[in-house]
Amino acid sequence: MNNAAPRLIPPRIQPPAKPLTGLAFLAAFVRNPLEVAPQAVYEQDLVVNQLGRVQRLWVTSPALVKAVLLDEREKFQKLSQIRLLAPLLGRGILTSEGAEWKWQRQASAPMFRHQDLLGFVPAFVRATESLLAKWRAAPEGAVQEVDRDMSRATFDVISATLLPSADRTVGAAVEESMQLFQRAGGWGQLFAMAGAPAWLPRPGMISGARGTVMLRSAVTAMLRERRAVETRTGTGQDTAEGRVPDDLMHRLMQARDPETGQSMNDQQLVDNLLTFYLAGHETTARALSWTLYLIARSPQWAAILKDEIARVTGGEPVRSEHIERLVLVQQVLKESMRLYPPVPMLSRQCVAPTRLDGVEIEPGATVVLPIYAIHRHTRRWEEPDVFDPGRFARENEAKIPRYQYLPFGAGPRICIGMAFAMLEATAMLATLLQKARFAPVPGRDPHPVARVTLQPGGGLPLKVTLR
Numbered sequence: 001m002n003n004a005a006p007r008l009i010p011p012r013i014q015p016p017a018k019p020l021t022g023l024a025f026l027a028a029f030v031r032n033p034l035e036v037a038p039q040a041v042y043e044q045d046l047v048v049n050q051l052g053r054v055q056r057l058w059v060t061s062p063a064l065v066k067a068v069l070l071d072e073r074e075k076f077q078k079l080s081q082i083r084l085l086a087p088l089l090g091r092g093i094l095t096s097e098g099a100e101w102k103w104q105r106q107a108s109a110p111m112f113r114h115q116d117l118l119g120f121v122p123a124f125v126r127a128t129e130s131l132l133a134k135w136r137a138a139p140e141g142a143v144q145e146v147d148r149d150m151s152r153a154t155f156d157v158i159s160a161t162l163l164p165s166a167d168r169t170v171g172a173a174v175e176e177s178m179q180l181f182q183r184a185g186g187w188g189q190l191f192a193m194a195g196a197p198a199w200l201p202r203p204g205m206i207s208g209a210r211g212t213v214m215l216r217s218a219v220t221a222m223l224r225e226r227r228a229v230e231t232r233t234g235t236g237q238d239t240a241e242g243r244v245p246d247d248l249m250h251r252l253m254q255a256r257d258p259e260t261g262q263s264m265n266d267q268q269l270v271d272n273l274l275t276f277y278l279a280g281h282e283t284t285a286r287a288l289s290w291t292l293y294l295i296a297r298s299p300q301w302a303a304i305l306k307d308e309i310a311r312v313t314g315g316e317p318v319r320s321e322h323i324e325r326l327v328l329v330q331q332v333l334k335e336s337m338r339l340y341p342p343v344p345m346l347s348r349q350c351v352a353p354t355r356l357d358g359v360e361i362e363p364g365a366t367v368v369l370p371i372y373a374i375h376r377h378t379r380r381w382e383e384p385d386v387f388d389p390g391r392f393a394r395e396n397e398a399k400i401p402r403y404q405y406l407p408f409g410a411g412p413r414i415c416i417g418m419a420f421a422m423l424e425a426t427a428m429l430a431t432l433l434q435k436a437r438f439a440p441v442p443g444r445d446p447h448p449v450a451r452v453t454l455q456p457g458g459g460l461p462l463k464v465t466l467r
Contacts (some may be wrong), residue, residue, distance in 0.1 A: 090271030
């Protein structure tokens, strides 16, 4: 533990002492799925509940998590997550399985080489500077809705790097669609977990469908425009609109299935473009939002980071060569993602008889990987609810088992954009702390709510003072 700063215990979930059942379970799940994990999930390796006829297992030990995500992954599939996300994301890289998933990942992977990603650092800084300019136009010390602003800034990053587009309607469509999706998220997650058919009515269904149509239409129009430009000019050629970039959109358009030689059709391209637009900015936005809140609550760490950033950058804009030297900035980000993992839980459905830790598991059982609880497990973390970036000092981080810390998932389906996200978050956080100070708003502490990503319930307002 770091003894230089007072202990900070930020807002957390208070788990029920015993497993919830019946209507109590349903009400808690719709309100916030994190609230249905009983205290035992934070203390034991494996907790088994029976929900009606369905077996539900909470898996928390690194060895068992590894079994589900790697060693025996063929027996555990993403069925409920696919049910939840497929209406919006189709069968893209996040919502497909088997060979269909594998070739889409192979097509996308070349965009995420670390050395190539370093070239995006100036774009990360520019997007942050644009946000700072917006804040600078407000009165000194004004309250800013940081969670909303981080979403817009990270969307600007995606639009300027992996998926450049002149179509400004996409950003507005993404923001509105995500709001509609998150608003009805509890019901959507409940119906997906129960395996309910997509047509079954539920709260938020109509508004969610409207948002999905709007968003997919905007991305389809953008794709058709790009295809027309590339047909006329070819990639890398200058046009009246500027140079056609060799970006992720182009590479997906050019990708071929190594088995069949087929390229992606327009529907598959839209599925993957939406996946990268949404997953590529939403998770980083959540990580930055919660990190700024923790820094606002911890003036000592704010001062420590300010000193490191000044020492590394010399007061100049953050550059690619600075990233690996911003060691404490990355420690704070990692500890923030431990306390508030951007994706707070994963689930799998058992599709073949098997055993975990001596427990017989039948096909149809739901296996939950409660990342939020794994990151706060009382047997694996010292003072698990305390904000302590020292846990991720190099000598301490090396002792953390691989499947105990899962902000980007693990196994073959680990987040393809993990390196991109860490570079982006490091550059953006350092730029923000160079130019601004953050303070909490009394009485407005956010509470963690699982809505696919970990949302700050009630929003995340902070007082922002520009340096």
